[in-house]
Amino acid sequence: MALTEAQIIAQQESRARKKEMIKDLEAITKKHAEQPFYNKHEEAGDGFIKVPRNIMHYMNLQPYGFTTETIFIYQIIIQYTNKDTGCAYPSQYALAKLLKKTTSTVKKHVALLKKVGLVRVERINQANANRYIPLIPLSEAELLQRYPLAKEYHDEFEQSMIDFSAAETQRMRDYRAKKKEETAI
DSSP states (O other), rough: OOHHHHHHHHHHHHHHEEEEEEEEOOOOOOSSOOOOOOOTTTOOOOOOOOOOOOGGGGGGGGGOOHHHHHHHHHHHHHOOOOTTTTOOOOOOHHHHHHHHHHHHHHHHHHHHHHHHTTTEEEEEEEEEEEEEOOOOOOHHHHHHHHHHHHOOOOOOHHHHHHHHHHHHHHHHHHHHHHHHHHHHH
């Protein structure tokens, strides 16, 4: 279905506004000193969340609805996890507030984390509260073996990146050859 002229104009205006906002963002950032280097090997304590590296492989679950927001909620649950009990107790409202999304979005992502085996969710008494137990992510090999659509998505995406890289390399070769011809004339 093709866009109407009004939709195209609205889209262009929206993109222009976003570009301006990004320029403003960059200008504000330049007014301040650069943040210090983050050394993952030395930083610890408040303000840092230790997250399992294998969580990144879960982006292969995008065909199942898994997104960066899902990973972010997993990270929040890890951050909220009590060292002594091994459980986290954030309310869905607290999660929604941090994510800047609705509670229905939070529920969707928590359900996905539960279905994929990254968190165990337990009801606390009769209250409308949950206890979250974060679980260790699968390795990439285990994940791709377990979830067929993830394997398919992974392979297709990897191939598209190989194809894109080859096309970009060829484009640069053609560009350099053209420039060389132009300067030789």
